[in-house]
Amino acid sequence: MQRIDHIINGEVVVGSSGRVNAVFNPATGLQTKEVALAAVDEVDAAVAAAQAAYDGWRSMSIARRTKLMFEFRNLVVAAQEELAELLTSEHGKVFSDSLGEIQRGIENIEFACDIADHLKGSVNEQASTGIDVTTVRRPLGVVAGITPFNFPAMIPLWMAPNAVAAGNTFVLKPSERDPSVPRRIVELFHEAGFPPGVVNLVNGDKVAVDRLLEHPDVKAVSFVGSTPIAKYVYETGTSHGKRIQALGGAKNHMVVLPDADIDLAADAAVSAAYGSAGERCMAISVVAAVGEVADPLIDAIKLRMEKLVIGDGMDPASEMGPLVTREHRDRVAGYIDSARRQGATIVVDGNEMAFEGAGFFLGTSLIDRVTTDMDCYRDEIFGPVLSIVRCASYTEAVKLISDNRWGNGTAIFTRDGGAARRFQEDADAGMVGINVPVPVPVGYHSFGGWKSSLFGDIAMYGPEGVRFYTRPKVITTRWPDPATSTVNLGFPTND
């Protein structure tokens, strides 16, 4: 059985806690590996290594740090297929999705390659007579990243490149469900020439997370995961005086107006709801169908669902893979029955689709006439289940979004520019798509939801990411009047 251990100070450290987590290939249902779960002293060792590396790293020139980041970028580009295969073998998503995820991660590394520009401060000359004022952005020290299972490559790359490019040292605590890709990424940092201790990896669970949140040498924590844990991380970390950005769950609505292009909207709904088996924080889980659009839209979605090929993510024919674990698959499946009991209309029941073998597969589901009091609406399902809420008007659809406790992403499908522009303003969410179902910002903007989708006030990656990993220092300077200098500067004197 292959074992995944920690990487501390550039060395593999075999976990000594005696606790491990089983890692599965979701397509076969078989355990393939086990991952060490860190004890407190192992987290302490990683933080100590990062702390010891900090002074040398932050004082290294931007030119040199940038060269290392370029080298890392090139290694990740060269390793994309290897990483994607590893990703599919533990997460389950189809190979093309895994490759796409790595591409999005590379965007973030490329942004970090331009750190010289992002760290530029600002200067006022002659703020007062003979006085200049300069603001520079300084790194924080040791920062930690705690990441979820659903993007094991992209989300560590949302964090680590900007954090270390800005001069911090980093401790990554990835999900214990698919730990191989984050481990390979940390190896690639070292292969690129990053000094030992600058990027460290501890695998683990709540024990490791709690230690990072209370450790006095950890200055900031970036977290991405479910809402209850994000809230916990935010409250615990800030109570220990740390800067925290904690991105939580989501329930993303796609509004379809009666004038929308039905084919475009149906294509978008199917790819955004069922892509990656719905295990995306930006997945569409609710279509707010306005007026008479509901029936033709449902027909068009159903037609596409029938053609969707579900299978092993490494099979090029597969368009959707299995869910990440058996327990998660069973939990998602339960929402179809609860929706039926609570009075919704099940248009397609994913439980009726049969699969060979022991993989964690589930068919796609479509539920119509969903109301806001049903479990399938109230909870984040995080699986291939799409709910349709019928709305009488645009205003009703917008209210649905505003009343929802999450506010990660949302989208509108319409041909009406005025309605789209209005929606851009009205939508109570951090990321908005106009005829774009999954509006994940490019690496040079920033990612962050509103309401229960983000605890803290600084979004992740891009310019906000650099802001999170740095703090301003303002320097006020006065030099003696050159006329009084002891050096002969060639000024006329009174003699």
Ligand code: NAD
């Ligand atoms: P999760 O909350 O279970 O786990 C996230 C991280 O927290 C993991 O590293 C895990 O080890 C740790 N963790 C789990 N339980 C903990 C506990 N009790 N105490 C301390 N730490 C704990 O999330 P997940 O299932 O891995 O990921 C899916 C969730 O992440 C979904 O809710 C999804 O919406 C969300 N997500 C959000 C975004 C976003 O950008 N907002 C992006 C991706 C995923």
